[in-house]
Amino acid sequence: MILTLCNACAATLPEETVRCAACATGYCSERCERYDRRRGGHGKICGAVASGGGAEQYHADKKYEEAVADAVEECAEDTDGQTCYICLEDGSEEGLVRGCSCRGASGFAHISCLARQAKILVAEAEERDLDDDAFDARWRRWDTCRLCEQDYHGVVRCALGWACWKTYVGRPEGDEVLSLAMSLLANGLAAAGHDEDALPVQEADLAMMRRLGDSEDSILVVQSNLAMTYASLGRLEKALSMERDIYYGRLKLDGEEHERTLMAANNYATGLRELERFEETKALLLKVMPVARRILGESDGLTLKTRWNYAQSLYKDDGATLDDVREAVTTLEETERTARRVFGSAYPTTEGIADALQDARAALREREASSPSPSESS
Incomplete structure (x- = not known):
């Protein structure tokens, strides 16, 4: 599924993958399987991989531990002296994280506690055969804070992606939860900037969906x-x-x-x-922005992103007028204030809009300095 490369030569695994009979590690050919067992060192770890649940589970567990360590390290300064809001313990053993829009003393947690909470809710939804909306609400606990109701981001989302994948990796192909877990892992990898790792996960997920006629x-x-x-x-x-x-x-x-x-x-x-197809960008967004504001509201994250996108298409265009750049600055100022109020200053959307505002103001200063004053133009 996620292990898409030959363990010996790193070639893309074919549809008819050769697998180790003991631990299911994948190879592109029998030759590579024999080489890795005899000379590549697989024989020394095969038993540990097999006892760890097989190649996919072993890999997922290992990656989960690495991702949690990364998340805890990045959040260390913010979480110092805090306690997990779920188990009420401190971070002396596992370490704490906070990667949502919670502020003040809210939102600190262990990744394991967040994962356990999500796992219980999803199991309950499956056991009770809840409808799609109820199931989706419980599934969202894998990537959304239940306190502030905003998505986790960055390395915290990545760690939760691995937590989710290691929980459901043993599900059979065709199980809806397996595909949801693959998508959540891919999104987590992308959120942490691991795009090269996210790509094969997404391609594997898409190929599986097409095979199954999703x-x-x-x-x-x-x-x-x-x-x-x-x-x-x-x-x-x-x-x-x-x-x-x-x-x-x-x-x-x-x-x-x-x-x-x-x-x-x-x-x-x-x-x-x-x-840099700016005219097409502006034409599309001018059609979309009013609909987003009416359907989703002025403070919705997607509404803010459409306005942020539109402002960038204004000031980044080499053919922009002075009025275009001024409109971009005004739009970003309004959008940044709303994003800061709704999401907080550390949220990626807020930070992205703030960076764009800084660039737009710089572009405006440059444009105003090079534009003739009214008296000069007369």
């Missing part, structure tokens, strides 16, 4: 995440082509006023902007 809605979700990863890796044309298809797919499936369509539109606009 719904168009589910496939569009995974394609959207994959497109963002392509963009992060600099494969902008490929990302834009996929984002365009996703947007029109959402229009057809959900209509222009659905949140998923608005999100797809903003992603498509981002792809256009990154390729």
Whole structure:
């Protein structure tokens, strides 16, 4: 599933993968399997991998421990002297994290406590056969804080992604929870900047969905995440082509006023902007922004992102007028104030808007300095 490369030569594993009979480690050929056992050192760890649940489980457990250590280290200054709001213990053993929009003394937790909480809620939903909305609300505990109701971000989201994957990695292909866990892991890796690692997870998830004939809605979700990863890796044309298809797919499936369509539109606009197709970017966002404000509200995260995106398309355009740059600054000032009030100053959306505002103000100063005064122009 996630281990998509040959353990001996790192080639992409074929559909008919050769696997170690004891621990299921994958190889591209029998030759590579024999070489790794005899000379590559696999024979020395095969027993430990097998007793650890097999190659996928062993790998997931190991990556989880590394991700938790990274998250705890990055959050150390913020969490010093705090206690977990779930178990009420301090961070002396595992260490604490906080990667949401909670402020003050709220939101500190152990990754293991957050994972245990999510696991219990999902198990309850499955046992009671709850409907999709109720199940989704419980599943969201894997990536959303139950106190502030905002997504976890950065290394905390990555650690929770590995926690989720190691919990459900043993599920059979075709189990909906397995696919959800793969998507959550991929998003966590991307949130922590591990795009090279996220890419094969997303590609494996998409391939599995297509094999199983999954719904168009589910496939569009995974394609959207994959497109963002392509963009992060600099494969902008490929990302834009996929984002365009996703947007029109959402229009057809959900209509222009659905949140998923608005999100797809903003992603498509981002792809256009990154390729400096500013007129197309502005035309699309001018159509989307009023709908987002009306359907989602002025303070919604997606509404703020569409306005942030639009402002960037104004001041980054070499052909922008002085009024365009002033409009960009005004838009970003309003958006930054709202984001700071809703999410706090440390949230990625707030930080991104603040950085864009700083750049826009610099562009405005430069433009004003080079523009003739009214008296000079007369």
